[in-house]
Amino acid sequence: MTDYDVIVAGAGMVGAAVGYGLAGLNRRVLMLDGSDTDLRAAKANFGLVWAHGKGINDPAYQRLTIQACEAWPEFAARLEEETGMALAYERKGGLHFCLSDADLSARAAQMDVWHAQTPDLAPSAHVLNRDELIRRFPSMRLGAEVAGATLGDLDGQVNPMRLLAAMLAAYLRRGGALRSNHAVTAIHPLPGGGFEVVAGGFRARAERVLIAAGLGSSALGPMVGLDVPLRPLRGQILVTERLAPLLPVPASGLRQTGEGTVMIGVTQEDVGFDLSTTTEGAVRMTRKALRILPDLAKAKLVRQWACLRVMTPDGNPVYASSVSHPGADIATCHSGVTLASFHAGAYAEALASGGLPDSLRIFHHERFNVPKNQ
Structure with missing residues (x-):
């Protein structure tokens, strides 16, 4: 028994x-x-x-991720109905910023490969040059180096x-x-x-x-x-004080939460089981974030922490x-x-x-x- x-x-x-x-x-x-x-x-x-860009050179993982993202709206609605708890889930797309023309061209080529892996699926990621990005999201004040971004239609965010x-x-x-x-x-x-x-x-x-x-x-x-x-991979994250809206949709390594705080990250450090936070990691993350959204220079950082991801080879x-x-x-x-x-x-x-x-x-x-x- x-x-x-x-x-x-x-x-x-x-x-x-x-x-x-x-x-x-x-x-x-x-x-x-x-x-x-x-x-x-x-x-x-x-x-x-997040779906767009995941599973490059691995169509099975790409399909799995797209399948999961497509199921998320119904999954979130059911979970909220069962519990009465607001998940702060939204699917308005997600951005991957590019900080040079060369970077944008390389990202566009990568997205072509990503889409070609699954020709039976409708394209769900788009390349936006700087002008298109500003027209699509006029409230964003972008840094001068931002050449454009890729936008994933299936991407979104939630309070984890x-x-x-x-x-x-x-x-x-x-x-x-x-x-x-x-x-x-x-x-x-x-x-x-x-x-x-x-x-x-x-x-x-x-x-x-x-x-x-x-x-x-x-x-x-x-x-x-x-x-x-399995191996651990350290990821450090920074979070700012609450700010007025400045990032309407989440981005890879940068998102504004429903409470107004901005999360900045995430490092990928192969340091074993070391959970330390480092000045070097904070500097690297903030420098990139400021190149994308210069207005963050006015914000106060209120927390830095690290944890270990679970990684396969x-x-x-x-x-x-x-x-x-x-x-x-x-x-x-x-x-x-x-x-x-x-x-x-x-x-x-x-x-x-x-x-x-x-x-x-x-x-x-x-x-x-x-x-x-x-």
């Missing part, structure tokens, strides 16, 4: 979304989470729901902390069980099928187990034949089922906000049905085991 249908190890962006979806499919779900001091990628989430809180609240409303301060320490396959999951002195049994513990997945995966190579997600321990799965990515609609929808449905679709096979971690000479 088992206590649950599924035990989810991890209640961050990925685990919470999948758990929320499974609970809505009448599955008995237990979510086990660590403490607030754990290495949570959600702490440094920029809050972008409200999103996580809403998914957990909705999960509990749907009958899911959650134990905080219960980081999973062991997963034991049971004779005849199923698993016993250990979290310190707590134990529970389930027919299936999903590992969605971020960087902690590296320790748990091998227990059930899912050894996924190629930067793409991993979705895999264990061959040696049927019923065990792993899901990890660094785009937990963008892919939340997919995790709560199609991915949760696949888990509930007992197996992943063929379309997700390309995201199996065995792709990293190909010999280098092949």
